[in-house]
Amino acid sequence: MKKLFLxxxxxxxxxxxxxxxxxQTWCTSDPAPMVHNGTMYVYTGHDEDGADFFWxxxxxxxxxxxxxxxTDHGSPLALESFSWADDRAWxxxxxxxxxKFYWYICAHxxxxxxxxxGVAVSDSPxxxxxxxxxxxxxxxxxxxxxxxxxxxxxxxxxxxxWGNPRVYYLKLNRDMISYSGELGRMDMTEEGFxxxxxxxRERGKKYKDNYTEGPWIRKVDATKYKVDKNKxxxxxxxxxxxxxxxxxxxxxxxxxxxxxxGEIMPLCExxxxxxxxxxxxxxxxxxxxxxxxxxxxxxGFGRSVAVEEFKYNADGSFPTIMPTDxxxxxxATFNPYLKTQAETMAFSKGVKTEQNDEIGVYVSDIHNGxxxxxxxxxxxxxxxxxxxxxxxxxxxxxxxxxxxxxxxxQLLARLEVPGTGGWEKWQTLSVDIDPSLSSLHPSPxxxxxxxxxxxxxxxxKLFNFDWWQIExxxxxxxxxxxxxxxxxAIMKEEATLQAHTVFVPQDLSAFNEKNPxxxxxxxxxxxxxxxxxxxxxxxxxxxHGYLVLATGYIPMEEKGYQGPMSTTQQQIESIDWxxxxxxxxxxxxxxxxxxxNICVAGMSCGGLQTLFNCAxxxxxxxxxxxxxxxKESNRAQAVGGxxxxxxxxxxxxxxxxxxxLGGKEDIAYENGMxxxxxxxxxxxxxxxxxxxxxxxYRQPHGGEFTVVALGWLDxxxxxxxxxxxxxxxxxxxxxxRQGWTIEKNAKFDKLK
Ligand code: FUB
Numbered sequence: 001m002k003k004l005f006l007x008x009x010x011x012x013x014x015x016x017x018x019x020x021x022x023x024q025t026w027c028t029s030d031p032a033p034m035v036h037n038g039t040m041y042v043y044t045g046h047d048e049d050g051a052d053f054f055w056x057x058x059x060x061x062x063x064x065x066x067x068x069x070x071t072d073h074g075s076p077l078a079l080e081s082f083s084w085a086d087d088r089a090w091x092x093x094x095x096x097x098x099x100k101f102y103w104y105i106c107a108h109x110x111x112x113x114x115x116x117x118g119v120a121v122s123d124s125p126x127x128x129x130x131x132x133x134x135x136x137x138x139x140x141x142x143x144x145x146x147x148x149x150x151x152x153x154x155x156x157x158x159x160x161x162w163g164n165p166r167v168y169y170l171k172l173n174r175d176m177i178s179y180s181g182e183l184g185r186m187d188m189t190e191e192g193f194x195x196x197x198x199x200x201r202e203r204g205k206k207y208k209d210n211y212t213e214g215p216w217i218r219k220v221d222a223t224k225y226k227v228d229k230n231k232x233x234x235x236x237x238x239x240x241x242x243x244x245x246x247x248x249x250x251x252x253x254x255x256x257x258x259x260x261x262g263e264i265m266p267l268c269e270x271x272x273x274x275x276x277x278x279x280x281x282x283x284x285x286x287x288x289x290x291x292x293x294x295x296x297x298x299x300g301f302g303r304s305v306a307v308e309e310f311k312y313n314a315d316g317s318f319p320t321i322m323p324t325d326x327x328x329x330x331x332a333t334f335n336p337y338l339k340t341q342a343e344t345m346a347f348s349k350g351v352k353t354e355q356n357d358e359i360g361v362y363v364s365d366i367h368n369g370x371x372x373x374x375x376x377x378x379x380x381x382x383x384x385x386x387x388x389x390x391x392x393x394x395x396x397x398x399x400x401x402x403x404x405x406x407x408x409x410q411l412l413a414r415l416e417v418p419g420t421g422g423w424e425k426w427q428t429l430s431v432d433i434d435p436s437l438s439s440l441h442p443s444p445x446x447x448x449x450x451x452x453x454x455x456x457x458x459x460x461k462l463f464n465f466d467w468w469q470i471e472x473x474x475x476x477x478x479x480x481x482x483x484x485x486x487x488x489a490i491m492k493e494e495a496t497l498q499a500h501t502v503f504v505p506q507d508l509s510a511f512n513e514k515n516p517x518x519x520x521x522x523x524x525x526x527x528x529x530x531x532x533x534x535x536x537x538x539x540x541x542x543x544h545g546y547l548v549l550a551t552g553y554i555p556m557e558e559k560g561y562q563g564p565m566s567t568t569q570q571q572i573e574s575i576d577w578x579x580x581x582x583x584x585x586x587x588x589x590x591x592x593x594x595x596x597n598i599c600v601a602g603m604s605c606g607g608l609q610t611l612f613n614c615a616x617x618x619x620x621x622x623x624x625x626x627x628x629x630x631k632e633s634n635r636a637q638a639v640g641g642x643x644x645x646x647x648x649x650x651x652x653x654x655x656x657x658x659x660x661l662g663g664k665e666d667i668a669y670e671n672g673m674x675x676x677x678x679x680x681x682x683x684x685x686x687x688x689x690x691x692x693x694x695x696x697y698r699q700p701h702g703g704e705f706t707v708v709a710l711g712w713l714d715x716x717x718x719x720x721x722x723x724x725x726x727x728x729x730x731x732x733x734x735x736x737r738q739g740w741t742i743e744k745n746a747k748f749d750k751l752k
Pocket of ligand 1: 029030045054090091146147213214238274275276
């Protein structure tokens with residue numbers, strides 16, 4: 001009765017604003033997070049719908065880059081992947097080594113009749129995975145061998161641990177699929193785990209805790225936390241028998257001796273008698289993954305993965321973490337102008353996912369009233385124009401309604417989905433978005449939740465859904481007739497590079513692999529998130545055959561920008577984007593960008609952003625305009641929100657660097673010249689033109705600063721010997737140019 005009431009409560013209580021459980025399409029359990037290449041992956045078990053035991057048959061993978069919108073990668077590993085396994089696809093963990101991904105699992109072995117530890121391998125974090133050795137990695141007929149956890153220590157030694165009711169361990173070889181030495185057994189003492197093993201417990205004695213199963217091994221980052229060396233290894237685990245809570249123990253070595261450290265997630269009413277945790281740090285945040293039974297039809301054998309953000313204590317120990325329905329906050333905005341797999345979602349109601357070899361994972365089981373929600377979607381000032389979706393229906397189809405902020409929110413578009421002649425006969429269909437809705441679209445600063453609501457005949461399945469995309473009307477402007485250079489330039493937005501402005505020759509046909517466009521990456525004064533003060537200067541540079549990627553929103557009028565500051569990361573996004581576009585056969589920039597010749601530059605606060613990013617190995621040259629790192633003595637003068645690297649950052653510069661300053665009147669003169677005097681290890685020059693901090697950027701075509709900046713870029717990125725004469729030699733052209741002065745370090749005139 002209590003259970004029925006709880007289910008009803010959960011059915012009603014599960015709201016689209018909740019993040020937990022973060023997968024609603026299937027029951028998922030035993031989450032094991034892994035961060036790779038800027039993406040958070042979570043490997044899970046899969047509880048069968050309506051099961052009365054852990055009759056689990058496959059494992060699943062989900063990923064996110066913002067912690068709220070998760071992509072379902074389906075099931076790249078199942079019991080049938082292991083010829084020796086016949087039941088119980090239980091807890092697992094994946095780790096990367098030397099470019100390969102090793103997924104350690106446990107399953108019932110038909111060879112030994114007990115539970116066994118296996119390992120699968122793949123070249124990709126999302127598979128396909130295959131059994132790495134064609135047999136269990138470890139088994140001996142015992143049922144103890146469940147719940148593997150893995151860690152690679154700083155000395156390169158990989159440790160594999162597992163077990164219920166005790167912890168076993170093996171030292172993995174470098175190949176990750178074999179091991180050295182004997183099976184190890186942790187000393188399961190009262191001091192180590194709150195209670196000894198069952199057969200050693202004193203009758204009637206109350207123990208403070210006891211290890212049950214689901215270990216998660218980790219090492220505390222001693223560079224971040226003041227951790228006692230005796231507590232540097234942490235073993236988290238499900239504790240207390242059933243119902244389980246999560247506790248942990250600490251040790252000076254991976255194998256002990258362990259000291260019980262307390263509870264992390266206490267016993268709570270989560271509708272699941274098991275719990276199982278995993279921990280990962282991602283984009284400067286720490287996350288605790290666990291499972292509950294909180295899906296509407298969930299329970300002890302129908303569990304669901306959930307996540308909470310937490311902060312370690314100063315000594316690296318865990319705070320108490322409570323399960324919540326709210327879950328975590330988004331780490332980034334979601335771009336609706338990119339093609340999005342339908343199985344990417346922050347929340348869904350009613351739908352399931354399936355997969356096939358042709359298209360991978362897709363959304364299925366769509367009925368009238370079901371929906372998918374995407375969270376923290378940013379239209380970025382780009383007006384939505386068209387909604388496109390790839391769908392298939394073996395019956396009559398239905399509609400996809402695109403709504404804002406709630407299931408009944410403002411309707412952007414309604415796409416009619418016809419019967420397509422089969423559940424896997426796919427059609428790509430589009431519908432215009434009503435232009436009168438432009439009042440909605442928007443300030444670049446607000447975000448929305450986007451709902452894809454499915455409607456149609458009540459009862460039957462409506463259609464399957466592969467992907468969707470919104471097309472927008474991108475803004476562009478021809479500035480100063482396209483500039484004075486050989487190529488008429490344009491200032492524009494690019495759908496795939498949100499919160500940036502692109503300056504580029506209008507006609508790209510002249511550019512190819514032999515004549516590619518070098519790149520200038522730009523950060524703005526005051527770290528403003530729009531190049532509104534510099535667009536003439538940047539446009540002029542583009543007209544001389546450059547791809548200029550400026551941080552921030554396109555300035556359609558010469559008017560001050562108001563909005564949040566930009567971030568140093570936006571320059572890195574520009575570099576990433578240029579490289580990706582050059583490699584993408586579908587991009588108009590394919591093979592037209594000189595990704596080996598990238599200059600990163602910025603004015604004032606943008607110069608500090610540039611110096612913050614100076615160590616990026618993809619940078620070929622630097623240009624610091626009206627800027628320089630603050631000294632210890634004048635740091636207090638800095639405006640809040642500026643990046644403030646210490647002077648030691650200058651040592652990380654690995655390219656030639658030019659300072660472009662406004663003379664003694666420039667408030668950045670002292671800092672810029674101090675940088676110049678400190679930089680001895682790379683060629684460096686300081687040029688000055690006595691106009692003060694504002695430079696000449698807003699003059700027609702960017703004025704005198706454009707001449708010197710272009711000379712620097714032509715020399716450094718295009719190898720132009722004529723341009724080099726502006727800077728090189730005792731009587732360089734710049735030293736004779738009216739108003740300019742140039743100072744150089746010992747390495748500068750040796751620069752080719
Ligand atoms: O998922 C099956 C089992 O339940 C796991 O192996 C245990 O950790 C518990 O979560």
